[in-house]
Amino acid sequence: MRLAFILGEIGSGLRRNLSMVVSVILVTFVSLTFVGAAGLLQMQINQMKGYWYDKVQVAIFLCNETSTAPGCAAGSVTPEQKNNLEKLLASPAVKQYINDFQFESKEEAYGHFKEQFSNSPIVDSVTPDQLPASFRLSMKDPEKYQIISETFSSQPGVESVTDQRKLLERLFSWMNTASLAAVGIAAVMIVCAVLLIATTIRLSAFSRRRETGIMRLVGASKMVIQLPFIMEGVIAAVAGALLASVTLWLVAHFWLGETLSRQIPDTPFISGAQALIIAPLLIALGGGLAGMSSLLTLRRYLKV
Template sequence: MRLQFILSEIGIGLRRNLSMTISVILVTFVSLTFVGVAGLLQTQIGKMKDQWYDKVEVSVFLCPANSSATTCSSGEVTDAQKADIQAALDAPEVKPYIQKVYFETKQEAFASFQKQFAGQFWASAATVDDMNSSYRIKLTDPTKYQVVADVLSGRQGVEQVQDQRALFDKLFLVLDRATLLAGGLAAVMLLAAVLLITTTIRLSALSRRRETGIMRLVGASTVFIQLPFMLEGAIAATIGAALAVGALWLGVRYLVTDWLGSSVGWIPYVGTGDVMTVAPILVAVAILLAGVSSVVTLSRYTKV
């Protein structure tokens, strides 16, 4: 009997404040969509780092014949300078950080260049002498790049030490800023959702002040009186969360997996499984918003 009464009160409250309820659903939907986007962006960054950071190398470009670098003042790198560089890589303080070292000759660099830029008219003008021989170093820990760079930078015969990870860091920086933007928008929209839920519950409580007064007189508990109002906010917020999960699932399924995945297949994208991982968090946030809004509002407006 009590359950039937509570359900009927919830239905009455939702019907009386239908426009406000729809507003709560929409604002919650938009705000939690931004929260989900921020979470998925961080997951995407993690996937890309896991795949790319394990593959990146440190490239130590040696002096060609016509370099203007101060470390190349003696001209093209000599065999003695190469031996000195190799000895530095084999030093006890550096060796533990290095997993593998591969030496690429100028001829190999030229062949790779021609293959990479095949069909470009300007590539045909390049010659073997324009290429750098180089050491390609695979690190045991890509974050320890600076250890190798400090040892080799400024050494005679070394024109440039390049960390491939730095190229990816620029992309990750853009994604991190996009995450912050999505998070900021989510925070603003969540605040709007809290205010709307609070207003909806307040209007519902005021419209049924006479009923709550009667319930007080017949001995109804505070929890029993407040429960329908709390559930109204929770239901609206949960519907908004469900819509957000649905929108994220559709976006990932058709925009990321089907469209981007078929166009740029070498990037490890987030999938619908990642959306399902984020979904419980979004629902929990929605229920928490409704709960906090309900407690703050009902403590004041259900007193008689």
């Protein structure tokens, strides 16, 4: 009997304030979508780090005719200098830090350059002689880059030593900035959602003040009187959280998992199943905030 009464009161409240309930659902949906997007972005960053950090290389660029580095004052690298670098790479002092190394000639560098910039007009203005030959090192521990840099930077015929991980860290830095921006927008939207929930509950309590007065007179408990109002806010917020979860799953499954993964096959993207991990957190966050907001509002505007 009591459960049927509470459910009836919840349904009545949702019908009376339908427009406000829809507003709560939409605001919660938008705010939690931003929260979830920030979470997905962090998952994507971690997945890319784990994948790419194992594949990054250290590049030892050799002097060519156009090099302006101080170490290339004598001109292009000579065959003897190249052989000395190969011997140093194969020596026990260096080999303990690398898995293997490969030599990339100017022609091979130019071929890779044309593949990477095939849609750019810059391809027509670059010739193979302008691109340096290089040794590509696969590191056992990327953190040991500084040892390689100090060993080879001063060697004759070496123009520069570059750690490709720095390029990835710049990319991850941009992605982290985007994640923080999403969290900032989400925080503002969550505040809006909490205020809107409080307003909705206050209007609902005001429109049913006669019923609650009668319930107090007949001895209804505090929980029986307040629970329908609290559940109205929680139901609306949970509905918004569910919409946000479905939206994030669609983005992860269809856009990341099927579209981008085909266009960029060398990059590991998160899957729809991974996106579902965030769903319980969004539902708990939405329901918890709604419940707390409703309870605080009722304490002030609904004296029981």
